[in-house]
Amino acid sequence: MNITKRELRKEYRRIRNNLSSKQLTEESNNVCRQICNMDEYIFADAVFVYLSFGTELMTEDLIQSAFRDNKTVAVPKMIDNEMIFGRVMPDTGYAKN
Numbered sequence: 001m002n003i004t005k006r007e008l009r010k011e012y013r014r015i016r017n018n019l020s021s022k023q024l025t026e027e028s029n030n031v032c033r034q035i036c037n038m039d040e041y042i043f044a045d046a047v048f049v050y051l052s053f054g055t056e057l058m059t060e061d062l063i064q065s066a067f068r069d070n071k072t073v074a075v076p077k078m079i080d081n082e083m084i085f086g087r088v089m090p091d092t093g094y095a096k097n
Contacts, residue, residue: 016055028058036065046072048085051094063088 019027035041047066052059066073067090074085075094088094 013055019055024055024058028052029061031057032059032061032065035062036069044071046074048074048076051075064090 016024041047047062049059049062049066050056063073072087073089074087076083077086078084
């Protein structure tokens with residue numbers, strides 16, 4: 001079975017869009033907990049994470065956990081059609097980009 005990346009994204013988006021708010025929150029919390037228990041996270045100095053939108057996996061708990069764990073947190077930002085990662089702080093304001 002040869003499935004393209006585009007088809008796979010479409011299928012996962014369809015699945016995500018069918019989750020209830022409660023299911024999305026529960027699944028997001030489960031993933032956050034799993035990530036925070038990984039050695040890669042525990043021993044990392046920095047965490048690179050996206051800011052969730054719509055029905056994407058919610059990342060706010062992961063970001064807050066990283067701040068509590070004194071990790072540097074960076075998120076993607078588009079500048080002139082180029083994606084860069086910018087450091088954020090607990091009081092950083094966000095804008096759609």
